[in-house]
Structures are given as structure tokens and as C-alpha cells.
Amino acid sequence: MLQVNNVNLEVGNAVLLHNINITLELGKIYGVLGSNGAGKTTMFKSMLGLTDFTGEILSDNQPVSSRLFGSLIEYPAFYPKLTAEENLRLHAKYLQINNPDIRTALEQVNLWEARNKLFSQLSLGMRQRLGIARAFLGNVTYLLLDEPTNGLDPMGIKEIRLLLKERLKSPNHCILVSSHNLTEIAAITDCLIFIKNGRIVEILENSYNEQELEALYEKIMTSSEEGV
Numbered sequence: 110m111l112q113v114n115n116v117n118l119e120v121g122n123a124v125l126l127h128n129i130n131i132t133l134e135l136g137k138i139y140g141v142l143g144s145n146g147a148g149k150t151t152m153f154k155s156m157l158g159l160t161d162f163t164g165e166i167l168s169d170n171q172p173v174s175s176r177l178f179g180s181l182i183e184y185p186a187f188y189p190k191l192t193a194e195e196n197l198r199l200h201a202k203y204l205q206i207n208n209p210d211i212r213t214a215l216e217q218v219n220l221w222e223a224r225n226k227l228f229s230q231l232s233l234g235m236r237q238r239l240g241i242a243r244a245f246l247g248n249v250t251y252l253l254l255d256e257p258t259n260g261l262d263p264m265g266i267k268e269i270r271l272l273l274k275e276r277l278k279s280p281n282h283c284i285l286v287s288s289h290n291l292t293e294i295a296a297i298t299d300c301l302i303f304i305k306n307g308r309i310v311e312i313l314e315n316s317y318n319e320q321e322l323e324a325l326y327e328k329i330m331t332s333s334e335e336g337v
């Protein structure tokens with residue numbers, strides 16, 4: 110269980126995160142929704158310890174270690190002249206993982222057959238899936254995916270959906286996905302977190318289809334700014 114308690118972040122005069130309070134449970138996929146500049150990436154970066162926030166982030170009541178997190182923030186950077194497999198092996202070495210199961214990691218994201226391709230030869234969808242495989246290496250509990258379907262074609266989007274829902278979702282992991290793609294968020298998530306101007310304005314169980322979520326999103330984004 111991840112507990113985010115009273116997290117605030119100010120840069121200069123700008124309030125980027127305002128009193129973020131949320132508890133995230135294992136076994137669930139959370140969708141993080143909000144307009145451009147709402148604070149989704151900033152919240153992820155704070156969870157990863159990449160910002161100088163105030164407040165606390167705990168995992169099972171203990172100060173959280175960045176080792177518990179895997180993340181894909183923006184487009185994944187890899188070595189273009191190394192293969193998919195070499196890139197993962199290098200990352201495992203960097204994380205000091207002994208005997209990493211690279212085959213399973215690649216099979217999980219349907220990239221085992223493409224393991225000998227150079228990163229520069231991979232399609233955008235393959236790169237995103239390799240980024241997810243890398244994020245999931247090691248003993249991570251929390252997986253943060255920032256717009257993982259950005260720029261992907263419908264088949265690429267479907268692959269990410271199936272990957273998250275049918276392969277990576279497990280009782281031992283908690284997955285957070287930010288996206289502007291309401292169809293995907295409606296299809297894959299258990300819970301919805303709405304962010305507006307750096308505040309969480311609504312947290313709901315997801316029981317919505319695409320049209321309902323569109324209407325809800327519009328209603329929440331155009332209504333009061335009171336945080337939850």
C-alpha cells in the first residue's frame with residue numbers, strides 16, 4: 110500500500126502540487142486524469158523522489174524506497190545501437206540485479222522475437238513496450254506509466270492495454286497510468302484519480318464506459334477546484 114500524505118510542491122511562486130493525499134492499494138490499476146499541465150507527471154516524479162516536495166510518501170507505513178518503483182516517464186531513452194536485449198541487460202546491471210530474467214521480461218511485453226533488433230530499429234510501440242519491460246525489471250511494487258500510449262496507433266494502444274490488464278496486473282503490484290485517452294483509461298483501470306491545477310479533485314471507482322467517462326471528465330474539469 111502506498112500512502113501519499115500531504116504532499117506539496119512549490120517552485121518559485123508556482124504551486125505545482127497542493128496537499129496531495131491518496132492511498133493506493135496493490136492489485137489495482139489507477140488512472141490519473143487531468144488536462145495538460147495539471148500535475149500528473151509532477152506527482153509521478155515526486156513519488157519517484159525526483160522533486161523536492163514536502164509531506165511524506167510511505168509504503169506499508171515505511172518511508173518509500175525508489176527501488177520499489179518502476180517508471181516510464183515520457184519517451185523511454187535507450188542506447189540506439191544496442192539491441193533490445195542488450196539494453197535490458199545493461200539496465201539490470203545498473204540496478205545490480207543478479208541473474209535477471211531478461212527472457213521473461215521480454216516475453217511479457219511480446220518482444221522476445223525482436224530481442225536482437227537494435228533499439229533504433231524498433232517501432233514506437235515496441236519502444237514503449239521495452240520501456241515498460243525495463244520499468245518492471247527487478248523487484249518493483251509500484252509501476253508508474255506516464256502516457257504510455259502517447260503517439261501509438263490503434264494496434265499499439267491495444268497491445269499496451271492487454272499488457273497492463275492481462276499480464277502486468279497482479280495482487281503484488283500497483284499500477285498508475287496517466288493518459289488523455291479516456292477510452293483506454295475506461296477500459297483498463299479500477300480506480301480514477303482526477304487532478305486539476307496540482308490538486309486531486311476526485312477519486313472514484315471506475316465503473317464507467319467511454320461515453321460516461323467523457324461526460325464525467327468534462328463535468329469534473331469544469332466544476333469547482335476544491336480538492337478531496
Ligand SMILES: Nc1ncnc2c1ncn2[C@@H]1O[C@H](COP(=O)(O)OP(=O)(O)OP(=O)(O)O)[C@@H](O)[C@H]1O
Binds near residue numbers: 123144145149150
Ligand atoms: N521543474 C519545473 N519548474 C517549474 N514548473 C514546472 C516544472 N515542472 C513542471 N512544471 C509546471 O508544473 C505544471 C504541471 O506540469 P506536469 O508536467 O506535471 O503536467 P501534466 O499533468 O503531466 O501535463 P501533460 O498532460 O501536458 O503531460 C505545469 O504548469 C508545468 O509547467
